[in-house]
Amino acid sequence: xxxxxxxxxxxxGGPPAEAATGGGATGSSSAASSHTHEPxxxxxxxxxxxxxxxxxxxxFLVFVGPHVPPGRMSSTAGGAVFDFNVLIVMALPVLxxxxxxxxxAIVMWRASKGGPEPVGGEQARSNMAISxxxxxxxxxxxxxxxxxxTYELVQPEGAGGGQGPAxxxxxxxxxxxxxxxxxxxxxxxxxxxxxxxxxxxxxxLPVGTTVAFHVTSLDVIHSFWAYQLGVKADANPGQDNxxxxxxxxxxxxxxxxxxxxxxxxxxxxxxxxxxxxAAFFVWARTTQQRLxxxxxxxxxxxxxxxxxxxGADGGYYPDNVDPYSKQEQYGYKGRTSS
Amino acid sequence: xxxxxxxxxxxxxxxxxxxxxxYTVIALLSEPQTIxxxxxxxxxxxxxxxxxxxxxxxxxxxxxxxxxxxxxxxxGQWEHTTLWDVPPxxxxxxxxxxxxxxxxxxxxxxxxxxxxFGNVATINGRPFRVINSxxxxxxxxxxxxxxxxxGVNVPLYGNSGNANLCGAAxxxxxxxxxxxxxxxxxxxSGNVRWQCFVPCGLAWLYGxxxxxxxxxxxxxxxxxxx
Numbered sequence: 001x002x003x004x005x006x007x008x009x010x011x012x013g014g015p016p017a018e019a020a021t022g023g024g025a026t027g028s029s030s031a032a033s034s035h036t037h038e039p040x041x042x043x044x045x046x047x048x049x050x051x052x053x054x055x056x057x058x059x060f061l062v063f064v065g066p067h068v069p070p071g072r073m074s075s076t077a078g079g080a081v082f083d084f085n086v087l088i089v090m091a092l093p094v095l096x097x098x099x100x101x102x103x104x105a106i107v108m109w110r111a112s113k114g115g116p117e118p119v120g121g122e123q124a125r126s127n128m129a130i131s132x133x134x135x136x137x138x139x140x141x142x143x144x145x146x147x148x149x150t151y152e153l154v155q156p157e158g159a160g161g162g163q164g165p166a167x168x169x170x171x172x173x174x175x176x177x178x179x180x181x182x183x184x185x186x187x188x189x190x191x192x193x194x195x196x197x198x199x200x201x202x203x204x205l206p207v208g209t210t211v212a213f214h215v216t217s218l219d220v221i222h223s224f225w226a227y228q229l230g231v232k233a234d235a236n237p238g239q240d241n242x243x244x245x246x247x248x249x250x251x252x253x254x255x256x257x258x259x260x261x262x263x264x265x266x267x268x269x270x271x272x273x274x275x276x277x278a279a280f281f282v283w284a285r286t287t288q289q290r291l292x293x294x295x296x297x298x299x300x301x302x303x304x305x306x307x308x309x310x311g312a313d314g315g316y317y318p319d320n321v322d323p324y325s326k327q328e329q330y331g332y333k334g335r336t337s338s
Numbered sequence: 339x340x341x342x343x344x345x346x347x348x349x350x351x352x353x354x355x356x357x358x359x360x361y362t363v364i365a366l367l368s369e370p371q372t373i374x375x376x377x378x379x380x381x382x383x384x385x386x387x388x389x390x391x392x393x394x395x396x397x398x399x400x401x402x403x404x405x406x407x408x409x410x411x412x413x414g415q416w417e418h419t420t421l422w423d424v425p426p427x428x429x430x431x432x433x434x435x436x437x438x439x440x441x442x443x444x445x446x447x448x449x450x451x452x453x454x455f456g457n458v459a460t461i462n463g464r465p466f467r468v469i470n471s472x473x474x475x476x477x478x479x480x481x482x483x484x485x486x487x488x489g490v491n492v493p494l495y496g497n498s499g500n501a502n503l504c505g506a507a508x509x510x511x512x513x514x515x516x517x518x519x520x521x522x523x524x525x526x527s528g529n530v531r532w533q534c535f536v537p538c539g540l541a542w543l544y545g546x547x548x549x550x551x552x553x554x555x556x557x558x559x560x561x562x563x564x
Contacts, residue, residue: 182445185537185546187486189447199447201489218445219537219544263551267531270486293468294450 041108049100053093060088070230073253073274075210075246076160077230083152083159090145162215162233162241165303171244173210179203180301181215183222183235186264188255195284197301198291203255203272205247206280215241216304223259226272232258240303247274370419370554373409376563384429384521387422391481391494391534393438395555396506404549405438405481405538407556408507416508420558426526429455432483432492436516437504440478440496441536443471444545448482448535451520453490459520461495469493481534481556483518488530490522524562533557 065085072078153159157171180191182199191199203226205211215224215233222235224243228251233243250273257268275283288295299305339347375385388410395406399418408416424430443449450468451459458465471479471493480496497503497514504513524530534556537545549555 184445184535185544185550186533187535189445199445201452201486201491219546262546264531264533264557267486291450294446297446297449297468297470297472299446 041104045101045104048104049093049097052096052100056092056096057089060092061085064088070228073247073249073251074160074229074231075248076158076244077228078248079152079159080230083149086148087145090141094141157210157244160229160231160233160243160245162243165240165242167242167244171210171212171246173246176210176212176244177206178212178214179205180303181213181224181233181235182305183215183217183219183224183257183261185219185262186257186268188222188224188257188268188270191298191301192284192288193301195288196292196295197298198288198295199298200287200291201270202287203270204280204283205272205274206277207247207250207274209277209280210244210246213243213245214303215243218305220261221259222257222261222268225256225258226253227256228253229272234259238304238306250274250276370421370558371417372421372423372561373411373417373419374423375412376423376425377412379425379428381425384431385424385524386431386433387424388433388435389483390416390435390507390509391438392504392507392509394505398506401549401552401555402506404552404555405540406507406549406554407534407558418507418554420532420554420556422558422560423563424524424560426524426562426564428524429521430524431521432519434483434492434494434518435509435511436480436494436497436518437509437513438480438494438496438538439499439501439503440471440476440480443479443493444537445535446471448484448491449479449493451492453485453488454492454520454522459492459518461516461518463517469495479536481536481538483532484535485522485530485532485560487528488522488525490532491535492518492520494518524560527562527564530560530562531557532560 065081065088068081068084068088070077070080072081153161154169156169158167158169163169178193180193181203182189182191187201188203189199189201190203191197213224213226213231213233215235216239217235217237219237221237223232224235225232226245229245229247231243231245233241235241253272253274255270255272257265259265261268375387379385390408390410391405392408393405394403395408395418396402399406406418407420409419409422411417449471451457451466458467460466469479470476477496477498479493481494482491483494484491495516495518497516501514504510504515509515534550537550538556539545539548539550542548542550550557553559
């Protein structure tokens with residue numbers, strides 16, 4: 001970088017100083033004179049950007065952040081909200097930097113009517129300081145967000161998405177309630193293996209207990225999307241897709257299929273409920289008793305089933321013979337129906 | 339080709355395209371008639387709806403090989419439709435005359451009666467709560483009547499596949515059949531989807547295409563009209 005270039009870099013008077021004063025065309029004495037009146041554009045820009053960034057981030061965190069979907073009904077939903085907030089807080093200053101510079105440039109460095117044509121100097125083509133700072137800052141921001149996003153995806157038990165049949169990021173809790181989610185055209189049913197394996201249309205969860213959703217399908221590909229829980233896992237036939245979540249507040253949540261699965265896909269939804277542990281056990285015991293006659297006719301609990309693809313004939317069949325082995329893989333020591 | 343020939347060919351192709359478009363739009367927008375069960379309904383009185391299920395709808399209708407529901411209109415005519423208007427908050431007494439053969443269920447979970455009064459239904463006058471579709475001595479389940487949003491599910495016991503089953507709608511009581519009765523309450527509002535959950539669209543992938551995906555055959559809507 002030449003001395004001449006350094007003398008005109010933004011911060012030492014602003015990049016278009018020469019352009020605003022006619023550049024080198026007006027001679028060295030007039031250029032020196034104009035520099036004495038030229039404001040410190042970079043300090044101005046940085047000050048405006050800093051103040052607006054802090055104000056907007058605070059406004060966002062106070063007024064918008066708490067209401068970012070899907071809420072904080074579960075650990076995974078709360079994690080998603082936290083991630084959204086971090087990303088927005090990081091993105092707002094970047095957005096402001098671009099907009100503020102653009103508006104500032106339009107206002108301050110606009111060619112005046114009848115004035116000299118703006119001309120670019122060396123600094124208009126390249127500026128080592130700006131280029132270095134720009135690359136360094138964006139590299140740091142992008143790498144930080146990549147690292148942050150990756151960490152948030154995996155800690156501590158995944159981010160609510162399916163991890164496949166052998167999850168890597170497993171809960172630290174010793175009490176994990178397994179619930180099987182079975183997609184079929186066009187509804188979800190739920191099996192509770194620790195309560196005799198009954199299968200029901202209702203999805204009821206105990207608050208404060210980590211749940212392992214074992215998501216599978218009996219026909220085409222569905223997707224189990226428990227919106228307020230922040231859980232979304234594909235339901236593939238013949239696959240056991242495991243997703244973890246810990247409900248943290250009681251209430252009602254919505255389950256939808258989020259994979260186009262046929263003509264009645266839009267009608268494939270139901271409500272679920274997070275209740276107190278005591279209420280959950282009452283419900284589970286009652287349902288187990290009420291459905292016992294049909295439960296005896298169901299195939300043994302299995303993580304996947306192989307339906308007959310040829311039409312009406314045929315039940316669904318277990319693909320493996322040891323239905324509880326995979327829970328033990330991630331330290332399942334939950335309650336049993338006995 | 340002469341200029342006149344080219345113009346004629348172009349116009350001909352445009353005409354064909356226009357016919358195809360009009361036919362497609364009409365086909366997409368058309369739907370079976372709606373049976374009105376609100377007319378002459380007295381408040382506090384139940385609504386009685388009678389359906390039949392037939393293994394193949396027969397040559398009198400389009401897609402003659404498709405399985406289908408039929409609805410008995412208040413005028414006593416069997417109509418090829420699955421769309422009804424009913425009054426709100428009203429007891430609906432359902433009678434389904436089941437003419438089709440049965441099979442094991444893909445998911446025995448739908449082999450139980452739910453969402454009806456007492457979670458019970460009757461088959462030929464005998465109450466039941468569960469049908470074991472895999473029983474070696476039974477005929478399996480032919481279809482279900484299910485309204486997922488209301489939690490209603492009733493399995494419809496099948497007839498023996500060796501019997502001389504009705505092959506064209508509307509079937510009569512002379513053919514082998516089972517009569518299933520149950521009741522539920524209509525909601526205060528809404529357009530309630532109902533369908534069969536047995537994948538009975540044979541020759542379609544997973545059995546859920548064709549009649550299972552076409553209104554007027556194995557699914558429809560119950561519209562609540564105030």
